[in-house]
Amino acid sequence: MTTDTLVAGELPLGERPDYLREGRTVLSWLTTTDHKRIAILYAITITFFFFLAGAAIALVRLELFTPNGDLFSNDTYNRLFSFHGIVMVWFFLVPSIPTVMGNFLVPLMIGAPDVAFPRLNLMSWYINVIAGVFTIYAVIAGGVDTGWTFYTPYSTMFSNSYVLAAAFGVFTVGFSTIATAVNMITTVHLLRAPGMTWFRLPLFVWSIYATSIVIALATPVLAISLLLVIAERWLGLPIFDPARGGDPILFQHLFWFYSHPAVYIMVLPAMGVVSEIIPCFARRRIFGYQFMVYAIVAIAGLGFFVWGHHMFVSGQSPFASLIFSLLSFIIAVPSAIKVFNWTASLYRGQITFESPMLYALGFVGLFTTGGLSGLFLASIPIDIHVTDTYFVVAHFHYIMVGGSVSAFFAALHFWWPKATGRLYPESWARFAALLMYFGFNLTFFPQFVAGYLGMPRRYATYPPEFQVYNVMSSSGAAILAAAYLLPLGYFTWSLFYGRKAGNNPWDATGLEWSTTSPPPPKNFDHEPRVDHDPYDYHPQGASAGIGSRPVHQHERDLR
Amino acid sequence: MSDTEILQEPWARVSRQREGATFGIWVFLATEALFFGALFLTYAIGRIENPAGFVAAGRETDVFYGTLNTAILLTSSLTMAVASQAAAEGEAALHRLVVWCLGATVLLALAFLVVKGFEYREDVEKHLVPGRDFAIVERGAQIFFALYWIITGVHAIHVSVGIVLISRLWIMAATRRMKVEKNPQIEVAGLYWHFVDIVWIFVYPLIYLPGRATG
Numbered sequence: 001m002t003t004d005t006l007v008a009g010e011l012p013l014g015e016r017p018d019y020l021r022e023g024r025t026v027l028s029w030l031t032t033t034d035h036k037r038i039a040i041l042y043a044i045t046i047t048f049f050f051f052l053a054g055a056a057i058a059l060v061r062l063e064l065f066t067p068n069g070d071l072f073s074n075d076t077y078n079r080l081f082s083f084h085g086i087v088m089v090w091f092f093l094v095p096s097i098p099t100v101m102g103n104f105l106v107p108l109m110i111g112a113p114d115v116a117f118p119r120l121n122l123m124s125w126y127i128n129v130i131a132g133v134f135t136i137y138a139v140i141a142g143g144v145d146t147g148w149t150f151y152t153p154y155s156t157m158f159s160n161s162y163v164l165a166a167a168f169g170v171f172t173v174g175f176s177t178i179a180t181a182v183n184m185i186t187t188v189h190l191l192r193a194p195g196m197t198w199f200r201l202p203l204f205v206w207s208i209y210a211t212s213i214v215i216a217l218a219t220p221v222l223a224i225s226l227l228l229v230i231a232e233r234w235l236g237l238p239i240f241d242p243a244r245g246g247d248p249i250l251f252q253h254l255f256w257f258y259s260h261p262a263v264y265i266m267v268l269p270a271m272g273v274v275s276e277i278i279p280c281f282a283r284r285r286i287f288g289y290q291f292m293v294y295a296i297v298a299i300a301g302l303g304f305f306v307w308g309h310h311m312f313v314s315g316q317s318p319f320a321s322l323i324f325s326l327l328s329f330i331i332a333v334p335s336a337i338k339v340f341n342w343t344a345s346l347y348r349g350q351i352t353f354e355s356p357m358l359y360a361l362g363f364v365g366l367f368t369t370g371g372l373s374g375l376f377l378a379s380i381p382i383d384i385h386v387t388d389t390y391f392v393v394a395h396f397h398y399i400m401v402g403g404s405v406s407a408f409f410a411a412l413h414f415w416w417p418k419a420t421g422r423l424y425p426e427s428w429a430r431f432a433a434l435l436m437y438f439g440f441n442l443t444f445f446p447q448f449v450a451g452y453l454g455m456p457r458r459y460a461t462y463p464p465e466f467q468v469y470n471v472m473s474s475s476g477a478a479i480l481a482a483a484y485l486l487p488l489g490y491f492t493w494s495l496f497y498g499r500k501a502g503n504n505p506w507d508a509t510g511l512e513w514s515t516t517s518p519p520p521p522k523n524f525d526h527e528p529r530v531d532h533d534p535y536d537y538h539p540q541g542a543s544a545g546i547g548s549r550p551v552h553q554h555e556r557d558l559r
Numbered sequence: 560m561s562d563t564e565i566l567q568e569p570w571a572r573v574s575r576q577r578e579g580a581t582f583g584i585w586v587f588l589a590t591e592a593l594f595f596g597a598l599f600l601t602y603a604i605g606r607i608e609n610p611a612g613f614v615a616a617g618r619e620t621d622v623f624y625g626t627l628n629t630a631i632l633l634t635s636s637l638t639m640a641v642a643s644q645a646a647a648e649g650e651a652a653l654h655r656l657v658v659w660c661l662g663a664t665v666l667l668a669l670a671f672l673v674v675k676g677f678e679y680r681e682d683v684e685k686h687l688v689p690g691r692d693f694a695i696v697e698r699g700a701q702i703f704f705a706l707y708w709i710i711t712g713v714h715a716i717h718v719s720v721g722i723v724l725i726s727r728l729w730i731m732a733a734t735r736r737m738k739v740e741k742n743p744q745i746e747v748a749g750l751y752w753h754f755v756d757i758v759w760i761f762v763y764p765l766i767y768l769p770g771r772a773t774g
Contacts, residue, residue, distance in 0.1 A: 033568070107569075114569035116579050178590055186583040190575065216586055220594035228601065228709070237689050237705035239601065244689075245609040245699035254597055522569075 018421070018518040033118035034521055036419070039104035041125050046092050046100060047488075049132065053087035054484065056080045061443075061477040064470045069460040077460035078145035079161065085148030090170050091132055093404055094262065097269035098215070099128075099180050101411045102208040104419060106184060108512035108519060109202050111193025111528040116186035124179035127172060135169030138162040147458060149259070150225075152240035152251040156232040164234055171226045174219045181212035181219075193511070195530035199293070202510055202534045203286065206293050207272025210300035214261045214268070218304070222258035225251055249314055256307035264303040267367070267399055268296060270407030271338055274360045277414050278342050279535040280508040281357035282349025286535045287341045295334035295341075302331040312383045321380055328378035335371050339364060354506070355429035359410030362437045366402025370395060373448065388458070390469075391451025394444045402440050409436065409487065416491065417505045421517045422498030428490045436483035442476030509536045565742055573741065580743035584750045591717075595758050598713065602706050602765055609699020616695055616703035617769025619687060624678040625767035628671050629759065635667035636756040639725070643749035649740045654732070657739045661729035664752065668722045675715055682707075707766055714762060717755045724748045 019036045022028070029037060060080050063071045072080065103121065107114055115121050138144050144166040146155040155163050188201070188209045201209075229251070231237045238244040240251050279286045286292060308316060308324030342364050351357070373395040376382045386392060413433075417423055450469035455462055462470065504513040515524050532539070570576035606613045642660035645653040686694040688708070689701040725748050731737035739745060 112569060116569070117583060118568055178587075182583055182586045182590070185586050186579055189582060190579045191569065216590045217593050220590050221597040224594060224597035224601070227713075231705065231709050235708075237708055238701050239605075239705055239709075244701045245605070245612055246702055247604055247608060250601060250604050254601070257597075 016520060018516065019521045020420070020518050022521050031122075033114070033122050035103050035107050035115045035118065035121060036519065036523075038121050038125055039100050040419070042095060042099040042103060042128070045125070045129060045132065046096050049087050049091035050484075052136075053084045053092060054481065056084040056087070058477065058481060060084065061474040063460055064462070065474045067462050067464045067467050067470075072460065074460050075145065076143075078147075078458070079139075079143030081458065082144050082147050082166075083139050086144070086166055086170065087135060088400075089148055089262070089266075090173050091128075091135065093266045093400060094177055094215075095128065095173075095180075096266075096404070096408050097273060097411060098177070098184070098208055098211055098265075099124075101204075101273065101408075101415065102184055102211075102269065103180070105415065105512055106187055106205055106208055107191070108418075108515065108523055109205050109510060110188065110191060110196050111511045111524065111530065112187060112191035113522040113524070115183045116191060117183050120179050121183055124176040124183075127176040127179070131169045131171075131173035131176060133169075134165050134172060138165035138169065141165065149255060150229055150251075151255075152229065152232075152248040153242070156229055156240055164230060167226045167230050167233075171223055171230070174223045177215050178219050181215035184208055184212040185216065193528045193530055196511075197530075199290065200530055200533055202272075203275035203289070203292050203296070204269075204272035206296050207268045207275070210296045211265050211268045214265050214300050214303060218258045218261040218265070221254055222262075225254035225258070228254075249311075249316070252311055252314055253307070256310045257304075260307040260310065261300075261303045263396075263399065264299055266404045268299060270363060270367075270404040271296070273407040273411040273414075274342060274363050275338075276508075276510070277356045277360040277410055278345050278364075279537060280414075280506050281354055281360075282346045282351050283537045284345050284347075284349040284535075285533075285537060287344035287347075288337075289534070291337055292341055295337045298334040299331060302327065302334070306331055309378055309383070312380055313387050325378055325380050329375065332371060332375055332378075339368050339371070353430070354413075355426060355433050356410045356414035356506075358430055358433035359406050359413060359436075362433065362440075363403055363406040363410060366398050366406060366437075366440065370398025370402055373398065386451055388456055389451035390447040390455045390457055393457050394447035394451060397444045397447075402444070406436065406440075409433070412487065412491070414506070415512075416494070417501030418512060418517045418519070420495060420498075421501055422494045423501045423505060424487075424490050424494040424498055428486065432483050432486040432490075435479060435486070439476050439479030439481075439483050443473050443480055444476070446470075446472040446476075509534065565738060573743075577741065577743040577746070580747050581750070584747045588750065588754050591754060591758075595710075595713075595761070598706070598710050599761065599765070602710070605699065605702040605706060606769075609697075609702055612695075612697040612699025612701075613703045614770035615697040616700035616707075617767070618771065619685065619695060620707065620767050621678050621681060622767045622771065624674055624681075625763060628674050628678075629763050631667050631671045631674065632756050632759050635664045635671070636753055638663040638667065639749050639752045643746050646739045646742055646745040651740060654739055657745070658729065658733045661725055661732060661745075665722055665726050665729055668718055668725070671718060672715060672722075675711065703769075710762055711766065714755070714758060717758070721748070721752050721755055725752065 019034055022034070023032075029041065032038065032041075057080070059072070060077065063069065063077060069077065103115070106112075139162075141162045143161055144159075144163055145161040146159050146163055150163070150167060155167075188205060192201075228239045232239050232241065238246050240246045240248045242248060275286055275292060306324055306328045308320055309328045312321050312325075353361075373391070377386070377392065377395055413424070413429055446469035450466050450473075451457075453466070455466045455469070501517050503515070503517050505517075506513075511524075511528050511530070512519075514528060566573050566576060570579060638660045642657050642664065645656045645660065682688070686692050687704050689705050693701055693704070695701075695704075728737070728745055728748055732739045737744075
C-alpha cells in the first residue's frame with residue numbers, strides 16, 4: 001500500500017535540490033546542520049579511522065606470520081595493537097552505525113525533518129574530529145602501549161608511552177557520542193510523525209534508541225575512569241597507587257562498567273540493521289516484532305550487570321564471580337530470541353540473495369558463533385583456562401567484526417541507493433560479501449583453536465607449534481583486507497557511473513523509502529502519516545503482485 | 560516579539576520545542592549523574608579501604624570556606640529558580656525580574672569561584688597537594704586529597720560552564736536581544752544549574768565533614 005501512494009506522490013514533484021546538491025561548497029558541508037550531511041561527514045571520518053586502525057593490525061598480522069619477532073621490536077608491536085584497539089573501538093565501532101546510519105536514518109524512519117538538536121549534532125562531529133587528532137598525535141609522538149584497556153597501575157605508573165594524549169582523545173570522543181545519544185533519545189521521543197506509535201517503530205530505531213540510553217549512562221563512567229588515570233599520571237594525584245592506599249582493581253571495575261555495555265553499544269545497532277534487511281529480502285514480516293523489542297531492551301538493561309565476567313582472574317570475590325557468571329548466561333537468552341526470530345522470519349519467505357542480505361545472513365551466523373563462544377567465557381572454569389588467550393580475541397572479534405562490521409557493510413549496501421541515489425554493481429558487491437565472510441572465518445576461527453591450546457594474546461612472539469594457526473590467520477587477514485577495500489572501489493565508482501536507483505530499489509517498506517533518493521533537505525515534501533505496522537510485506541488486501549518481489553528482480557529474471 | 564523568534568528547526572511548535580529542550584537536558588543530567596556517581600563511588604571505595612586516613616584528611620579541609628560556599632550556591636539556586644519560573648509565566652511585566660535574577664545568579668556563581676580560589680590557595684600553602692611534601696602522614700590521606708582536588712575541580716568546571724551559559728542569557732535578556740517569556744533556554748540553564756548545586760550538596764558532607772562529627 002505504501003508503494004502505491006509513493007508512486008502517486010512522486011509524480012508532481014518538479015526540480016528541487018536534494019540534500020547533496022543543496023549547497024556545493026566545502027563550507028556548506030562543514031557548517032551544515034542537516035542530519036544526512038552530518039552522517040556523511042561521520043562516514044568519511046570513520047572510514048579514515050577504520051583503514052588507519054586496519055593498517056596497524058595488518059602489520060601485527062604480518063609480524064605474527066612467523067614465531068619469532070622479525071619485523072618489529074616488542075615495544076613497537078605493543079604500540080601497534082594498542083592503536084588498533086583504541087581506534088577501532090572508539091573511533092570506528094562505537095560511532096559507526098549510530099552516528100552514520102542512526103543519524104541518516106532515524107529522522108527519515110520516524111518521519112521527522114531533522115534530529116531534535118541539529119547544531120548539537122554538528123558539534124558532536126567536530127568533537128569527534130578533535131578527539132581523533134589527539135589520538136593520532138599520540139601515535140605520531142611515539143604511540144601508546146597499554147592496550148585499549150588502559151589497565152592501572154601500568155598505565156598510571158610504568159608505561160613510557162603517550163598514554164595522556166590517547167586517554168585524553170578517548171575521554172573527548174565520549175562527549176561526542178553522548179551528544180549524539182541525547183539527540184537520538186529526544187528525537188525518538190518527540191519527533192515521531194503522526195501515527196508513528198512506539199510499537200510501529202522500525203526495529204532499527206528501537207535499537208538506536210536503546211543503544212543511546214546505554215551510551216548516555218555508561219560513557220560518563222569511562223570518562224571518569226580515564227580522567228582519574230590522567231589525574232594520576234599527569235598531576236600525580238594518587239587514586240590507583242596501592243603504595244599510597246589506592247586500589248588498582250577499582251579501575252577495572254570502572255572501566256568494564258563502561259566497556260561491557262559498550263559491547264552492546266557496538267552490537268545492538270547491528271541487530272537493528274539486520275532486522276530491517278532480513279524481512280525485506282525474505283518478503284516477510286519480522287517474526288515476533290514485540291519480542292524483538294523486548295529483547296533489545298532486555299539486552300540493553302542486563303548489559304549493565306555483567307561487567308564482572310571480565311574480572312574472573314582479578315581476585316574479585318568468588319561470590320561476585322558466581323553472580324556475574326549467572327547474569328552473563330542470562331543475557332544470552334534475549335540474544336538467542338533475536339537469532340531465532342531472524343531465522344523464523346526467513347521461514348516460507350521468498351528469499352533472494354542480494355548483497356545486503358548476504359552480509360545480514362553472514363551477521364546471523366557469525367554473531368551466533370561469537371555468542372556461543374561467549375557462553376564458554378561466561379563459565380568460570382573455562383574462562384580461567386582461556387583468559388588472555390586468543391580464544392578471547394577470536395570471541396570478541398566474532399561479535400565485533402563478524403557481527404558489527406558485517407552489519408555495517410550490510411547497512412551501507414542497503415541504504416547506499418537512498419543516500420546517494422545510485423546503484424552499485426551488484427555482482428561485485430556479492431563477491432565482496434562472500435569474500436568477507438570467507439576471509440573473516442579464515443582469520444578468526446583458527447584463533448579459537450590456538451587460544452584453547454594456550455596461545456596468549458598481546459605477544460609479538462609465540463612457540464613454533466602455533467605457527468600453522470597464525471599462518472591461516474594472517475592469510476585470512478589479507479583476504480579480509482581485500483574484501484574491505486573492494487567496496488571502497490565500487491562505491492566510489494557508483495557515485496559517478498552507477499545507475500539511478502529510484503526511490504525504492506528494494507521495494508522495501510519503511511518511511512525512508514517513501515521519499516526521494518537522495519532525500520530533500522527536510523526529508524519529506526509532505527509530513528508523512530503512518531497508518532500501519534512496520535515490515536508490511538504482503539499487506540492484507542493488496543493485489544498479488546505488490547510486496548512480493550522487487551521490481552528490478554523481475555526485470556533481471558526476464559532478461 | 561512573537562513566538563516565531565524562539566522557534567527553531569526542526570520543531571513545528573514552540574511548546575513542543577520547549578518540551579524537547581527540557582527532555583534533552585534531563586537526559587544529559589542523567590549522564591552527569593553517572594559522571595559524578597563514578598567519582599563518589601571512587602570516594603566510597605577509598606574511604607572504606609582507608610577509614611583513618613580519610614578522617615585525618617577530612618579534618619584538614621577548611622569547613623568555613625566550604626560552608627560559606629554552600630550558602631552562596633544554594634542562594635544562587637533560589638535566584639535561578641525565580642528567573643526560570645518568572646520566564647515560564649510568560650508575562651512581559653516580569654522581564655525585569657528575570658534579568659535581575661539571572662544577574663544575581665551569575666554574581667553568586669562568581670563569588671563561589673572566588674571563595675574556592677581563596678580556599679585552594681590556603682590548601683596549597685598547607686601542603687595539601689598529594690606528592691612528596693604532603694602534610695598528612697596517615698595512609699590514604701593522599702587518596703582523600705587527590706579526590707578533593709578532582710571532585711572540587713570537576714565541580715568548579717561545571718560552575719564555570721554554568722556561568723558562561725547564564726551570563727549569555729543575562730546579557731541577551733538585559734539588552735532585549737532575546738525574548739525571555741516562555742523561552743526554553745532559561746529553563747534548560749536552570750535545570751543544569753540546579754544539578755550543579757545538588758552535586759555540591761553531596762560534595763559538602765563528603766569533603767568537609769569527615770573527622771569533625773566526633774571531634
